[in-house]
Amino acid sequence: MKLKEQINNKLSMGLLPTPIDLMSRLSEYYGSNIFFKRDDQTGSSLSGNKIRKLDYLLYEAEKKGADSIITCGALQSNHSRATAIAARRRGFEPHLILKGEMPSIFDGNLLLDKLLDSKIHILSPEEETTYDQKMEEVAEQLRKEGKKPYIIPLGGSNELGYMGYYRAGVEIQEQEKEMGIVYDYIFCAVGSGGTLGGLYLAKLANDWDRRIIGVNVVDTAEKFQEEIKEVLDQLIEFYELEVSISQEEIEFQDGFVGPGYGIASPEVIDLIKMVAQKEGIFLDPVYTGKAFWAMDHLLKSGKIAKGSNVLFMHTGGIYSLFPHKELFSD
Numbered sequence: 001m002k003l004k005e006q007i008n009n010k011l012s013m014g015l016l017p018t019p020i021d022l023m024s025r026l027s028e029y030y031g032s033n034i035f036f037k038r039d040d041q042t043g044s045s046l047s048g049n050k051i052r053k054l055d056y057l058l059y060e061a062e063k064k065g066a067d068s069i070i071t072c073g074a075l076q077s078n079h080s081r082a083t084a085i086a087a088r089r090r091g092f093e094p095h096l097i098l099k100g101e102m103p104s105i106f107d108g109n110l111l112l113d114k115l116l117d118s119k120i121h122i123l124s125p126e127e128e129t130t131y132d133q134k135m136e137e138v139a140e141q142l143r144k145e146g147k148k149p150y151i152i153p154l155g156g157s158n159e160l161g162y163m164g165y166y167r168a169g170v171e172i173q174e175q176e177k178e179m180g181i182v183y184d185y186i187f188c189a190v191g192s193g194g195t196l197g198g199l200y201l202a203k204l205a206n207d208w209d210r211r212i213i214g215v216n217v218v219d220t221a222e223k224f225q226e227e228i229k230e231v232l233d234q235l236i237e238f239y240e241l242e243v244s245i246s247q248e249e250i251e252f253q254d255g256f257v258g259p260g261y262g263i264a265s266p267e268v269i270d271l272i273k274m275v276a277q278k279e280g281i282f283l284d285p286v287y288t289g290k291a292f293w294a295m296d297h298l299l300k301s302g303k304i305a306k307g308s309n310v311l312f313m314h315t316g317g318i319y320s321l322f323p324h325k326e327l328f329s330d
Helices: 022-029 050-063 076-088 110-114 133-142 162-179 194-205 220-237 266-279 286-301 324-329
Strands: 021-024 031-039 070-073 093-099 119-123 150-153 185-192 211-216 309-314
Touching: 021 162, 022 266, 031 093, 050 076, 050 162, 050 220, 070 076, 070 133, 070 194, 076 093, 093 110, 093 133, 110 324, 119 133, 119 150, 119 324, 162 194, 162 220, 185 220, 185 286, 194 211, 194 220, 211 220, 266 286, 266 324, 286 309
Parallel strands: 031 309, 070 093, 070 150, 093 119, 185 211, 185 309
Antiparallel strands: 021 031
């Protein structure tokens, strides 16, 4: 199968294509042309980048005759929430492996998970069992019950999930032509690698010469470079693409994880407030806030030249604001 054929083997649950909007007040503030790719507008309950991947993953699940979907993430996982909603929409029973301590009162993504009656399996932070191991345990139990489970990995970031942001990359290329713009830089948050990896697949397969910069919100840049290259190599071989990429070519801006995954520094909180007040758009403390923090640093330090065209991938995450409400309550 050719890559151009695979791009159409999907569902259509998201509101796509999403617009690219010029942020006029942020542009004036930074002295560069700041654009947002509005993947926070892929839907209301399905808001965010995950639905692009799920269009491909659930298409495959339906083809295989599955009746249950299993995935994983942190307690307030955007991916798990989007998967549960999409699963219910397509008639699957959602099973979520969530890591953390279950609260007495539900909030944010977890509240939506519960409203959907997702079957939640908790991994405590002390457990040594991995997400993959736990998902396989749940799958085996469901098989014993006569069900047909389909496992979606963390963040939906496997070879099939990469197609979601390959498609987004093609979408951006078409929008560049329509708008008469060439982006000097494209930024996105990286939590599992599928968004950045898909954009790099679009860069490689379509000779799209753009600087695409990932901002890791967990772990290290080196870890993600290694993982993304491994998946890209598999896709290059599978689709018989006459291209190659080294690990070092997958560009990252490291050093903006802050205190840890899901923990926002004061700089991130201030930037979330600033973007909201200037543009009426909400970033989140887990992903987009940290990616914007890295972009803010490069713009203010002069490493991005004044007048550059900068595209920020707004990958959603608004429901993650609510569990962090104490950080914004002053």
